[in-house]
Amino acid sequence: MNLPGKTVERLSEYRRTLLGCLAEKKNYIFSHDLASRLHITAVQVRRDLMLIGYSSVQRKGYDVKELIETIGSIIDSEVSMNVAIIGMGNFGRAVAGYFKGKRSKLNLVASFDTDTQKIGKVISGVRCYPLSEMEAMIRDMDIRIAIITVPPDYAREIAGEAVRYGIKGILNFTTVPLNVPSWVFLEEYDMITSIEKVAYFVKENVV
Amino acid sequence: MNLPGKTVERLSEYRRTLLGCLAEKKNYIFSHDLASRLHITAVQVRRDLMLIGYSSVQRKGYDVKELIETIGSIIDSEVSMNVAIIGMGNFGRAVAGYFKGKRSKLNLVASFDTDTQKIGKVISGVRCYPLSEMEAMIRDMDIRIAIITVPPDYAREIAGEAVRYGIKGILNFTTVPLNVPSWVFLEEYDMITSIEKVAYFVKENVV
16 A cells, blocks of 8 residues: 555554553543544545555544554555664654553664673664674664664764665664665654754744 | 744744855855755745745845845844743653754753752753753743653643743643643644654655
């Protein structure tokens, strides 16, 4: 199914919210309730779920468990996909922490760093390897996704290497925009943009 | 000037890219060059800059220095704005690191945590205070923006407190969606969404 990027983002958010509902022992949810928890419109929710062929049970809303499974069947890969973090500074360790204890089709199987203090150790639940082993590890462990959290000056070089070694998707958390070949999916997030956005709206006081 | 959120995000990205140009001693840039560095269209760049009343010099493109200043005059506040980070785990420290050495109108003036090992220390360039001092500090130092990087179970409570103490903008990096009063600007980022998006497009191989 070829969904737009924004829809995939929302499906991911729906699922996380629905998992929260399950934890609250809430088994059914109306589109407007799901929508308000995510600060979007109920129309948006219904449109997205229609797109993946899901509809609500009359008068009860969506079946939470069923919807979690439906979303999973669409956005998750059927077999597990291996992920690596490149750069185990504070940000890299924060990202690794997010994977801990998650029942997911995404396996964080390795991290890479140049710091000899880190290499060989398990940090935030994942073993750290030297950058020199990146090529062999990506190939041997079939690592498809690289999360890049290296210092900005190394971002381009590291991304280039990861792509040459066979990485198919990159999540770039550095402040440096990357260029990748057309067969690699690139997602970039720069927290400065979010911070400056908040500052702008606080300044303008237009909320 | 009441700009849409997405425009503010792009202006922030333009500025960061332009600062990179200056570092490369590049004094003029064409819209298509700026656009391609950010993986967007030249039309988008021209439309955004027209919106802030900026146009290019004939045949030379945009004056990089001038454009940096123009963007700053629009998105930055005239006086400095104070920021605090709540939660100095790995993510909090990573965020603090981003502020170091930045010449910006945003001052990271405090961080808060419950960990007695951290309290009283300068961590990633910012002093850490106990949560119990948050109320007084937000008031006395006129802290407007809170970046929330606490464990998910504490996110709602902490955000509620920050708002009661006078915070005007929140950047929520936890996995828990927040609710804030209408006078508080809320921006949320959950890295799981980005990771799941990359995984989806790698799986679908539609890049």
